[in-house]
Amino acid sequence: MSLIEPRVLKGFRDFLPPQELERRNMVEKIERTFRSFGFVPIDTPALEYTRILLGKGGGETEKQVYRFTDQGGRDVALRFDLTVPFARFTAEHRSDLPLPFKRYHIAKVWRGENTQRGRYREFTQCDFDIVGSAGAGADFEILFMMQKTLGALCGTGKGAVTIRLNHRGLFNRFLESLGVGNKSVEILRQVDKLGKTGKDGVHTLVEEITGKEIAGKILDFVSLGEEGDFDRVLKKLKAAVGEGEDTRRLETVGKYIKETGAADSFVLDPSITRGLDYYTGIVYETFLNKLPGIGSVCSGGRYDNLTGLYSKEKLCGVGSSIGLDRLQAALEEIAGPGPRGYADAALACTEGWSAGKAQVLAEQFRSRGITCEVFLEIQKPVQQFMAAEKKGIPWVIIPGEGQLVLRNIERRENREVPDVEAASAIIAPAAIPGHV
């Protein structure tokens, strides 16, 4: 029989244990933080009616979506984000959802994108939203949870990220004051390119829409964030466009930020516009301080009508999304590969070995929080040490008469210990019960 070449589709990938361990580790940290805030998980189908996912139909998205006719003749598609399914979910289960509803959803999405820019056609999104609360307290909670979550992921707590925020209304009012409010969509689209194209490039692009003088004013406005200090930037913004609902909202959010002592992580930046997204209030992007060039790893904002396509009821909300794939790549670039051993220890397979007795001994380590593989093949010690090294397992436990020998793989040293208790203290001191 001829063999089939084993390969994945272009733009798709496997996760081998080191990557998948790191990924699950990230998801666990994210979920722990979300849950600590009382956010709860939901899940929705990967496959939905195309009419529900595409709604009124959208040019770019429509081209990218994986769409087909199923066995029952239905026009179906794989979800391309978690926002549209969440809107459908909220409209469908409205009466079962206690408002304000704080949910998260970590799941794969699919887009048949051009893969040349290092993008994947299958990737994981991690969305979190508060629906049904219009106040600045909800805006702030999302921002604060972003800071906590990314701090936990970067392992450095404060100082890990800079969250740059703005308010959509502010920019719109400014454009109106310049008499170009009717061109705001095109202008927003160009200003959103600041990170990639740079100031001069954007100046040229905006000039084509508004003429030279107004383009200069717009570029000055979006550059105000460079000053840094939140209050000083807010003052300048007020001077430029006057007080409004937007400046008052930013002022309140700024007050909350100061109250939590998290001011170092936040910058008021009028250049943040989130392009053509459906946001209507505050918007924000998040940059890793050690690798800002990779772009935003967590972005979002406030919207005023989540379920409009499916329901007459207007539900406002505020939310954000972490791009897990980009973030994982960035954290690897910053910190290098993490500690990705298959287990804390392996139990060697020696003369007179019995799988039952080996598992009983291994369970004594496992019950102390130590992950412990049982080696299954009788081999020379050096081969078992090599097997442990390949799996990144730092210790091999060799059972003996009335004692245990611990092999430290990295240092190539053996050490005798009297019992499991003593061995556990050496292998993972932090995992001993009562000392967690």
Next chain:
Amino acid sequence: MSLIEPRVLKGFRDFLPPQELERRNMVEKIERTFRSFGFVPIDTPALEYTRILLGKGGGETEKQVYRFTDQGGRDVALRFDLTVPFARFTAEHRSDLPLPFKRYHIAKVWRGENTQRGRYREFTQCDFDIVGSAGAGADFEILFMMQKTLGALCGTGKGAVTIRLNHRGLFNRFLESLGVGNKSVEILRQVDKLGKTGKDGVHTLVEEITGKEIAGKILDFVSLGEEGDFDRVLKKLKAAVGEGEDTRRLETVGKYIKETGAADSFVLDPSITRGLDYYTGIVYETFLNKLPGIGSVCSGGRYDNLTGLYSKEKLCGVGSSIGLDRLQAALEEIAGPGPRGYADAALACTEGWSAGKAQVLAEQFRSRGITCEVFLEIQKPVQQFMAAEKKGIPWVIIPGEGQLVLRNIERRENREVPDVEAASAIIAPAAIPGHV
């Protein structure tokens, strides 16, 4: 604009927070046990080349698979199990996988099945395998890990499940001894229906293949497991077919089972055949002692050629699969809905509330391992208590001058405490640091 009716496809479903919390709780317990044994996670794409997934093509499967042509003209399909992708994965990454390779994979699969029997078209599988180890130690490790995992899920440890095991070779040898070895596929298919169809029904079906006399002997043979005791059943099986590699393997596995003191959970049952699956050695199914009628919640066996479609190298293995959806439904039926509160506590929103200060206070609880939602709307206390009740949150924390008031939602009682430390001890005594 006309509204789109929000609904999911037939056979698909949403997971609302109570179900999804329970589901994540289950997955966490499963993963913790797997990891404690040194098993590591992998992931593969949801979408693959149809040629890879269907291989030589298989009647029933082919009809059920979600298959289509993608934007690039490729014939692609959604995975319908995790076994085929694992075979492709193993062949493709063979040189990066340290053997024996112990992996797990928890992910969704899709089958356009008839949904009448309460089956879903999207469901979660949880597969775990040891590849590259031919010995009884590997067979036993999978069985032992099944017992540990299901014990953890059922919360009762020992006595939660019965794992019924058999060896394919034994049944085949028996059929050969009766002179019907050439009809083993059809006979296996009928014997596999024992659980659904009952003894008499299967007798009739087998009789059509083998005639009355032989059918009687086959039914007697597969009924030997009813005796219970492992050794006694093994003795009878040996008497029926003589010693062989299969009885020696079962004997060794039985010895390991006794060494771990887990004998209560295992039954040697010659009626377990796993129908037409590709197993070649031991096979097993797992039943919940409190709800055996729901069928097997975890099944598997040993196979001798995982990657045959994609590689010349023969890789044997042994593995098992938990059907998470069926198991979740069963556990709910046994125990009723679990404790599925959105959080341990909620911080009330009172006069003079500020989101920043509220989050600072909430963080003091969160840092003690207590999940704490911050309520965002100033409302009468009774309304906030009702909001907590809706979310299954047992405690509401009401901040006051130099003290805190704790509202117990279920008992409708208030209690004053001096500080966060005292409040934490009441809300979740087990979560206080140092006392975990």
